[in-house]
Amino acid sequence: MMNSELLSRAVETLRRGGVIALPTETVYGLAANAEDELAVRRVFAIKGRPATHPLIVHVARAEALDTWARRVPEEARRLAAAFWPGPLTLVLPRSERATDAITGGQDTVAVRVPNHPVALAVLDAMGGGVAAPSANRFGKVSPTTAEHVRADLGDEVDLILDGGPCTVGLESTIVDLSGDEPAVLRPGGLPVEEVERVLGRPVPVRTSSTVRVSGSLSSHYAPRAGVLLAEPGGVIERVEALRAQGRSVGVLGPPSLSLPAGVPRYDVPEDPAGAARVLYMRLREADQHGHDVLVACLPRAEGLGVAVRDRLARAAAPRPNGDGA
Ligand code: TXA
Ligand code: MG
Numbered sequence: 001m002m003n004s005e006l007l008s009r010a011v012e013t014l015r016r017g018g019v020i021a022l023p024t025e026t027v028y029g030l031a032a033n034a035e036d037e038l039a040v041r042r043v044f045a046i047k048g049r050p051a052t053h054p055l056i057v058h059v060a061r062a063e064a065l066d067t068w069a070r071r072v073p074e075e076a077r078r079l080a081a082a083f084w085p086g087p088l089t090l091v092l093p094r095s096e097r098a099t100d101a102i103t104g105g106q107d108t109v110a111v112r113v114p115n116h117p118v119a120l121a122v123l124d125a126m127g128g129g130v131a132a133p134s135a136n137r138f139g140k141v142s143p144t145t146a147e148h149v150r151a152d153l154g155d156e157v158d159l160i161l162d163g164g165p166c167t168v169g170l171e172s173t174i175v176d177l178s179g180d181e182p183a184v185l186r187p188g189g190l191p192v193e194e195v196e197r198v199l200g201r202p203v204p205v206r207t208s209s210t211v212r213v214s215g216s217l218s219s220h221y222a223p224r225a226g227v228l229l230a231e232p233g234g235v236i237e238r239v240e241a242l243r244a245q246g247r248s249v250g251v252l253g254p255p256s257l258s259l260p261a262g263v264p265r266y267d268v269p270e271d272p273a274g275a276a277r278v279l280y281m282r283l284r285e286a287d288q289h290g291h292d293v294l295v296a297c298l299p300r301a302e303g304l305g306v307a308v309r310d311r312l313a314r315a316a317a318p319r320p321n322g323d324g325a
Contacts, residue, residue, distance in 0.1 A: 018158035029134060091174060229313065252297060
């Protein structure tokens with residue numbers, strides 16, 4: 001836990017319009033007072049993120065939903081009761097408290113209660129809502145340790161709180177409950193099956209909706225090296241073909257995968273939750289070795305494996321500026 005001096009510094013910094021890096025169970029967030037427009041603008045500037053991409057408001061308790069949303073459907077209450085604090089974000093019709101600076105001018109607001117003692121302590125003491133996108137530059141890999149934040153954003157944030165490595169490792173699952181039917185806008189740290197179980201009905205994944213969800217751009221979460229995807233049975237063949245072309249190759253995959261001599265493996269466990277926990281960390285480690293290409297072995301498409309596959313697919317997507325593979 002955090003000492004009380006650090007806690008009050010964090011709260012003071014937020015209250016006077018500062019920006020801090022905040023650990024959550026999913027990824028580290030770049031946090032500002034959600035009701036301070038200048039502070040929120042600084043978050044966009046530090047990230048290099050287009051101002052039209054909305055932010056998630058983080059709160060200490062589910063009851064705060066009623067102040068940020070003008071209408072809270074029964075299904076939202078059920079999900080909040082089942083999974084908060086936790087890796088779930090709810091999108092609801094916004095109240096007047098949620099300004100355009102947060103929502104990107106949309107009529108909806110995204111809210112979540114993170115499950116991390118440091119984040120909860122700060123939110124509780126601060127008393128309001130904190131806007132916090134992942135603490136990385138736009139389009140890059142999200143940070144899962146304080147060290148990642150320091151390496152990426154260092155001097156640009158007023159305070160970095162170190163809460164240890166994130167236990168979930170992937171961003172929250174975003175569920176849109178602002179329309180007639182619920183939909184998943186971003187698969188994430190809460191398996192979609194769990195959402196369906198509590199709602200008692202199928203919930204479609206609609207990542208290509210018209211809503212601007214930046215994590216749903218085709219190229220996102222991208223390391224410097226090119227990324228190629230392979231099912232477990234196809235990894236070796238891919239690696240050999242790339243090596244024959246003279247490329248420096250690294251592999252993201254489970255320890256059970258045996259690789260040709262001289263090809264480094266960055267361990268990503270077979271079990272989906274384990275894979276989610278380390279994926280971003282391994283992408284960063286692999287990137288430090290300057291490979292031309294990373295071949296990523298895809299986990300099963302169940303539970304958190306759906307979100308891991310989603311992030312890998314975006315890391316592998318063609319890049320707008322033409323770099324990488
Ligand atoms: O796990 C997480 O959600 C992390 C931690 C820090 O809480 N935060 C995070 O924030 O991933 P960010 O900004 O990187 O991603 C938030 C996503 C964006 O893709 C954004 O477009 C979407 O949430 N979003 C925010 N408000 C929305 C809204 N009103 N409707 C639809 N999508 C929204
Ligand atoms: Mg992000």
